[in-house]
Amino acid sequence: MTLRLTAPILAAGLLLAGMAHAQDTLYFSAIPDEDETRLAERFGAVAEYLSEELDVPVQFVPVKSYPAAVTAFRNDQVQLAWFGGLSGVQARLVVPGARAIAQGDEDTSFVSYFIAHTDTGLTQSDDFPEAARGMSFTFGAKTSTSGRLMPEFAIRENTGEAPEEFFDRVGFSGDHSQTLRLVASGAWQVGALNFTVYDQAVADGAPEVETAKVIWQTPPYPDYNWTIRGDVDARWGEGFADRVQAALIGMDDPDLLAAFPRNAFIAATNDDYAPIEEVGRQLDLLE
Numbered sequence: 001m002t003l004r005l006t007a008p009i010l011a012a013g014l015l016l017a018g019m020a021h022a023q024d025t026l027y028f029s030a031i032p033d034e035d036e037t038r039l040a041e042r043f044g045a046v047a048e049y050l051s052e053e054l055d056v057p058v059q060f061v062p063v064k065s066y067p068a069a070v071t072a073f074r075n076d077q078v079q080l081a082w083f084g085g086l087s088g089v090q091a092r093l094v095v096p097g098a099r100a101i102a103q104g105d106e107d108t109s110f111v112s113y114f115i116a117h118t119d120t121g122l123t124q125s126d127d128f129p130e131a132a133r134g135m136s137f138t139f140g141a142k143t144s145t146s147g148r149l150m151p152e153f154a155i156r157e158n159t160g161e162a163p164e165e166f167f168d169r170v171g172f173s174g175d176h177s178q179t180l181r182l183v184a185s186g187a188w189q190v191g192a193l194n195f196t197v198y199d200q201a202v203a204d205g206a207p208e209v210e211t212a213k214v215i216w217q218t219p220p221y222p223d224y225n226w227t228i229r230g231d232v233d234a235r236w237g238e239g240f241a242d243r244v245q246a247a248l249i250g251m252d253d254p255d256l257l258a259a260f261p262r263n264a265f266i267a268a269t270n271d272d273y274a275p276i277e278e279v280g281r282q283l284d285l286l287e
Contacts, residue, residue, distance in 0.1 A: 024235055025057040026050070028080035031069045031087050033144065034177045034197065036062065042259040049256060053247035056236060066143040070094070079232050080244060085145035085223040085276040086285065092270060093286070097230020100270050101245040104262035106196065110223035112146045113198050114216040115183050116190045122215045128158035129215050137167040138188040140179050143285060145223050145276060147176055151192035153279050154218045184208035196261055222276060225268050
């Protein structure tokens with residue numbers, strides 16, 4: 001009797017385990033490059049979309065900093081993340097098999113804007129703003145690609161000096177929206193930020209753009225990306241990473257895309273971000 005019951009019980013146990021496995025929640029996060037409220041609105045809708053497309057529960061997990069996003073990915077607290085160029089490289093270096101699977105159409109040729117308060121007298125030019133020498137300057141987050149890495153690279157390339165040498169005072173605002181606010185208020189004379197954040201502020205008629213004007217933009221570089229852990233197929237089934245990629249590329253709802261803001265998502269690979277890794281190592285921002 002005992003032997004006859006063992007097999008059905010074992011089979012039922014395996015079935016229940018398989019059902020629980022199939023219902024595993026996919027957690028994803030994103031670098032906190034803008035206000036937390038805006039991020040929650042943006043990615044809550046994305047979670048609903050992905051859950052429907054993938055037929056698995058999907059939940060957005062907010063984090064407080066760029067390093068926290070990388071740590072959550074490394075520790076398997078999230079399996080998918082919307083990273084910047086540099087944070088994506090950092091995450092893939094610490095999680096074997098992780099890969100970039102999608103990027104915004106704009107992310108193949110991303111740029112950073114240098115903005116200045118109108119009181120500085122600086123105006124827009126194709127040439128690097130040498131007249132900003134000796135002014136105060138704020139980056140965004142310390143490991144932001146568009147708010148720190150590429151702006152610092154541009155400063156060094158154009159002046160032959162570190163930012164701390166070229167400017168009188170250098171700081172870090174924490175995110176792009178805050179950079180815009182601080183320069184607009186005059187707390188900092190010059191700053192660098194993600195071009196999409198500034199362009200969105202213009203489209204929204206934000207008051208900050210009246211006193212914080214674009215004076216220069218960097219050459220283009222690859223930036224934001226969706227990166228997924230290499231072990232998701234083992235958890236959700238063969239080809240799951242490819243399904244996630246297809247769902248992201250197939251995201252064509254104008255409201256979802258406008259929240260990023262992106263026109264569309266396209267396929268991406270780790271190799272696309274080799275230039276970011278190279279600059280990150282040059283500036284000692286990668287181990």
